[in-house]
Amino acid sequence: MSNERQDLYPGYDVLAKRDTPSWNEQTREVIDARLALDPEGHSFFTDAEWATLKALVDRIVPQPASRTAPIPVAAMVDEKMRGPGDGFRIASLPPMGEAWRRGLAALAAEAEERHGRRFHEIGTAEQDAIVRDAKEGRGKEAAWAGLPPKEFFSHRVVPDVVKSYYAHPTAWNEIGWGGPASPRGYVRMDFNRRDPWEAAEAKPGQEEKARRENRRVGR
Amino acid sequence: MSDAETTIRATGGRAPDVFRLGGWVPMREYREADEVDFAIVGTGGGGGTLACRLAEAGFSVVAFDAGAYWRPLEDFASDEHHQSKLYWTDERISDGENPIQLGSNNSGKSVGGSTVHFAMVSLRFRPEWFKSRTLLGYGADWPLDWREMWGYYGEVENALKIAGPVSYPWGPKRPRYPYRAHEMNAAARVLARGCDAQGYRWTETPLATVSAPRGESPPCVYRGFCTLGCSTNAKQSALVTWLPRALAAGAEIRDLAMVGRIETNEAGRATGVQYHRDGRWRFQKARNVVVAGYAIETPRLLLMSATTRFPDGLGNSSGLVGKYLTVQGNQAVWGQCEDEIRSYKGPPSLAVTEHFNYHDEGKDFHGGYCWMSQGPLPMLWGGTLAGDRGLWGEALVAEMQRYNHSVGLKVVSEYMPQERNTVTLADETDRYGLPIARVTYSWCDNDKRMNRHALDQMRMSLAGAGATELWEQENDTCHLNGTARMGSDPATSVVDSDCRSWDIPNLWVCDGSVFPTVGGVNPSLTIQAIACRTADRIAALAKRGDLERRSVLTGS
Numbered sequence: 148m149s150n151e152r153q154d155l156y157p158g159y160d161v162l163a164k165r166d167t168p169s170w171n172e173q174t175r176e177v178i179d180a181r182l183a184l185d186p187e188g189h190s191f192f193t194d195a196e197w198a199t200l201k202a203l204v205d206r207i208v209p210q211p212a213s214r215t216a217p218i219p220v221a222a223m224v225d226e227k228m229r230g231p232g233d234g235f236r237i238a239s240l241p242p243m244g245e246a247w248r249r250g251l252a253a254l255a256a257e258a259e260e261r262h263g264r265r266f267h268e269i270g271t272a273e274q275d276a277i278v279r280d281a282k283e284g285r286g287k288e289a290a291w292a293g294l295p296p297k298e299f300f301s302h303r304v305v306p307d308v309v310k311s312y313y314a315h316p317t318a319w320n321e322i323g324w325g326g327p328a329s330p331r332g333y334v335r336m337d338f339n340r341r342d343p344w345e346a347a348e349a350k351p352g353q354e355e356k357a358r359r360e361n362r363r364v365g366r
Numbered sequence: 367m368s369d370a371e372t373t374i375r376a377t378g379g380r381a382p383d384v385f386r387l388g389g390w391v392p393m394r395e396y397r398e399a400d401e402v403d404f405a406i407v408g409t410g411g412g413g414g415t416l417a418c419r420l421a422e423a424g425f426s427v428v429a430f431d432a433g434a435y436w437r438p439l440e441d442f443a444s445d446e447h448h449q450s451k452l453y454w455t456d457e458r459i460s461d462g463e464n465p466i467q468l469g470s471n472n473s474g475k476s477v478g479g480s481t482v483h484f485a486m487v488s489l490r491f492r493p494e495w496f497k498s499r500t501l502l503g504y505g506a507d508w509p510l511d512w513r514e515m516w517g518y519y520g521e522v523e524n525a526l527k528i529a530g531p532v533s534y535p536w537g538p539k540r541p542r543y544p545y546r547a548h549e550m551n552a553a554a555r556v557l558a559r560g561c562d563a564q565g566y567r568w569t570e571t572p573l574a575t576v577s578a579p580r581g582e583s584p585p586c587v588y589r590g591f592c593t594l595g596c597s598t599n600a601k602q603s604a605l606v607t608w609l610p611r612a613l614a615a616g617a618e619i620r621d622l623a624m625v626g627r628i629e630t631n632e633a634g635r636a637t638g639v640q641y642h643r644d645g646r647w648r649f650q651k652a653r654n655v656v657v658a659g660y661a662i663e664t665p666r667l668l669l670m671s672a673t674t675r676f677p678d679g680l681g682n683s684s685g686l687v688g689k690y691l692t693v694q695g696n697q698a699v700w701g702q703c704e705d706e707i708r709s710y711k712g713p714p715s716l717a718v719t720e721h722f723n724y725h726d727e728g729k730d731f732h733g734g735y736c737w738m739s740q741g742p743l744p745m746l747w748g749g750t751l752a753g754d755r756g757l758w759g760e761a762l763v764a765e766m767q768r769y770n771h772s773v774g775l776k777v778v779s780e781y782m783p784q785e786r787n788t789v790t791l792a793d794e795t796d797r798y799g800l801p802i803a804r805v806t807y808s809w810c811d812n813d814k815r816m817n818r819h820a821l822d823q824m825r826m827s828l829a830g831a832g833a834t835e836l837w838e839q840e841n842d843t844c845h846l847n848g849t850a851r852m853g854s855d856p857a858t859s860v861v862d863s864d865c866r867s868w869d870i871p872n873l874w875v876c877d878g879s880v881f882p883t884v885g886g887v888n889p890s891l892t893i894q895a896i897a898c899r900t901a902d903r904i905a906a907l908a909k910r911g912d913l914e915r916r917s918v919l920t921g922s
């Protein structure tokens with residue numbers, strides 16, 4: 148496992164392909180709406196829940212401080228709460244929205260109990276300890292009040308937070324994914340073959356070459 | 367963008383032309399008071415195929431689907447998040463020792479059913495599976511003969527112009543596939559390398575997406591969004607194959623029409639369906655009702671339609687409606703390659719090995735499995751690394767950066783039918799006021815041994831192909847079958863070999879629910895083959911005057 152985020156696809160911007168044959172009209176519409184999402188917009192979560200949620204998503208999918216327009220993960224989760232759900236829930240969890248309210252309240256209660264402060268006010272190491280315990284099912288019963296922390300983590304936090312992050316073009320740039328591909332798909336299918344409209348990976352010492360190639364994906 | 371989810375499209379004498387932006391095709395319409403020959407609930411792999419074949423045989427058909435009537439060219443965005451609109455997103459509860467993931471993983475809600483977002487893998491059963499109890503010593507025998515099924519497989523493969531190899535490495539002789547096989551991507555080549563290292567055969571996967579132009583379908587452009595809906599119409603889903611044929615033959619399709627109840631009369635016969643459309647409940651009269659809602663909605667509807675005469679639900683004298691839910695294992699082994707793989711290009715499973723479907727020596731379990739190459743898109747991959755590998759924080763975002771070098775093999779394996787795996791009705795209700803489904807699943811020891819065997823084999827294979835840092839995704843399943851099993855004894859099955867209810871002679875089930883066993887391949891080719899056979903049987907029964915009643919008394 149590598150454990151550090153790198154600039155692997157220097158200069159790659161999937162949005163440069165917006166007006167190429169890789170994107171059709173309906174895709175532009177959908178992505179434009181996602182990009183227009185107000186990062187502070189929340190109508191499902193209360194302000195107190197919102198503060199906890201934002202702190203939580205920053206621990207699950209941390210973003211570089213240098214990122215000028217961070218992916219609005221919390222707002223995407225709030226949006227999901229207002230739409231249809233996943234089509235099922237595991238029996239030990241309540242419905243989606245209620246699970247989130249109780250889960251966020253539990254995280255807040257853990258922070259309160261351990262540090263006498265609110266979850267978003269404690270340090271990231273302390274936050275991580277609470278998240279790790281929840282994920283391993285070691286939540287304090289008084290705080291979780293019957294909500295199973297492990298299931299909350301794997302069946303709510305993962306699908307809602309992680310999938311929101313990777314639904315965003317900025318995340319696609321980070322991992323070098325080609326992004327939308329309709330009507331034009333791909334041509335070069337074999338090992339180490341890349342179409343000119345795909346992200347170029349920086350091989351050691353060849354970062355400039357990759358940057359040049361990535362500048363051309365939208366042509 | 368699209369108004370398909372909120373606006374009824376199939377009405378006023380026309381239905382959407384799935385091949386044209388804003389286009390329409392003429393559609394025959396029936397009045398609710400007309401007693402149509404067949405009311406079919408669900409228009410997916412089973413229902414869509416049957417609607418087509420019955421209409422072509424001259425029957426009057428109205429097919430209902432709770433989902434939207436899409437025109438893929440105008441309604442499908444190239445986006446993983448947005449396209450979740452294709453899934454069955456109404457709530458269900460999942461429990462048991464190994465609760466299964468529903469929604470995106472296995473159930474669609476669209477005209478065309480789950481075939482709109484399926485992965486197009488189109489494999490035939492191994493012949494012995496139709497008699498697995500007698501020949502292989504496990505599960506239950508089907509009341510069908512494989513030689514007859516071989517003919518129907520051929521019909522479906524031709525109807526969908528399946529693209530596959532010239533000669534198939536396993537099983538009895540079959541004709542060459544109608545269209546040439548697709549080019550393999552790097553992920554598929556990894557599968558081939560691994561199999562070569564192990565001495566197992568592999569082949570290009572037979573797929574329901576065309577490799578050359580076909581009518582209004584252009585060849586596949588390898589965009590890799592198949593499980594999110596194909597926006598080019600290369601994919602040969604029920605939406606673009608059986609249903610246009612059904613319309614042309616005079617069938618009516620009602621979109622955004624949720625069937626909540628099958629009505630039965632004093633005489634114990636079905637009289638039609640209650641359905642919710644355009645804001646209110648309505649009733650369609652029918653001489654026959656076919657349930658084809660897939661293995662959760664089908665038993666749910668049969669159970670919800672209980673009356674004083676049928677207090678345990680319709681067709682349930684055996685007590686087996688909703689029992690023997692049987693999914694398939696979907697474990698995976700993932701690893702890293704030095705090479706760039708970029709598995710997002712092309713249909714997700716371009717190569718397959720059925721070695722352990724046909725090779726039984728040395729197995730410490732019953733059943734078989736195949737494995738295929740994979741091509742998860744970023745949301746799915748992120749969910750897998752976080753949910754199954756347990757990564758979060760910096761470890762997750764760093765590992766995600768190796769997306770283009772990640773590669774994996776995933777199994778489709780034959781879990782054993784168990785009576786304790788069930789679909790039942792929960793106390794909670796949905797937006798129509800109908801009880802939601804509770805789905806209960808637990809693996810048996812055989813399932814666990816098979817999981818282990820498959821994971822070990824795939825691990826060896828990936829290692830043999832040169833992948834490193836291997837890890838196992840242990841907890842995934844796919845495909846839903848078995849909750850209204852067919853059989854030759856009314857005491858131990860819900861429907862007979864013609865998919866006809868033992869209890870109610872004008873009630874039929876035609877979808878994945880009828881499988882008594884699931885085999886080690888994806889189910890949809892078999893579902894469609896059974897639907898073709900059922901249509902032929904219905905036509906034959908009608909000719910003999912046996913559609914109205916059962917002439918041969920069977921069972922207890």
Ligand SMILES: Cc1cc2nc3c(=O)[nH]c(=O)nc-3n(C[C@H](O)[C@H](O)[C@H](O)COP(=O)(O)OP(=O)(O)OC[C@H]3O[C@@H](n4cnc5c(N)ncnc54)[C@H](O)[C@@H]3O)c2cc1C
Nearest residue numbers: 408410411412432479480485486487625659877878888890
């Ligand atoms: C991501 C994914 C990949 C897959 N890949 C493959 C593959 O590669 N190969 C393969 O063979 N199979 C695959 N499958 C499985 C395959 O799609 C299904 O097995 C097949 O479509 C099932 O056919 P069916 O007719 O039983 O149900 P469906 O095709 O699901 O059709 C059922 C329809 O009934 C409707 N319905 C249900 N209840 C009601 C009601 N009460 N009123 C009105 N309408 C109702 C639903 O809206 C739905 O449209 C895949 C499935 C998924 C989700």
Ligand code: SF4
Nearest residue numbers: 586587589590592596
């Ligand atoms: S890869 Fe082919 S079948 Fe899949 S979505 Fe693209 S065009 Fe359709």
